[in-house]
Amino acid sequence: MQEAYSWNSAFRKARQEYNTKIKIPKAFAGGVPSQFTESPMSLPLGANEVYRDQRPTSSLQIREYDDHYTVEMDKHNPDEGSAVKHALTDALPYTALAVGLGFAVFGGSQG
Template sequence: MQKANSWDSAFHMTRQEYGKKVKISKVAAGRLPPQFTESPMSLPMGANEVYRDQRATDSFQIREYDDYYTVQMDRHNPDDGNAVKHAVTDALPYTLAAVSIGAMVVGGGGG
């Protein structure tokens, strides 16, 4: 995972490739940019909190951990009415895993 020394640098790096994650220390980052709010539709996946900007497409996601943040760009923002597009386009591996687990629970695990 690449490391950035500022929010601008992190956003620039993630614009280069969808889904690419960039790490930035909390010391280097300072405060969270004001356009980001908590994301109720995002899975924390070990993060303390997940934030998104308010853009429907080409949306940045920030995950907050104890000492650092990660930044990545998604094609679709699930908090802005694009949850299905996000699940299929940006989060497909996680969507497939969730569907598989759900099928096992509902179907009794195939046994």
């Protein structure tokens, strides 16, 4: 995981390297930028909260942890009407896991 010490630096790095998480210590961040809102469609995956900008594509996601944030770019923003595209491109490993678990729990028995 790469590190940055400002939001601008983190955003630039995240846009340059799709699918790479950029870590920012909270001491350097000064809170979540105002253009980001809580994301009801995002899985926390251990984070305290998840935030997204309102861009439908090339969207930035911030995850908040106790002592740092992470930033990464997604090709599609699920909060802006692109949930299926997001699931199939940006979140494919999590989508595959969820489908596999669903099949094991609900579809794996034969009657």
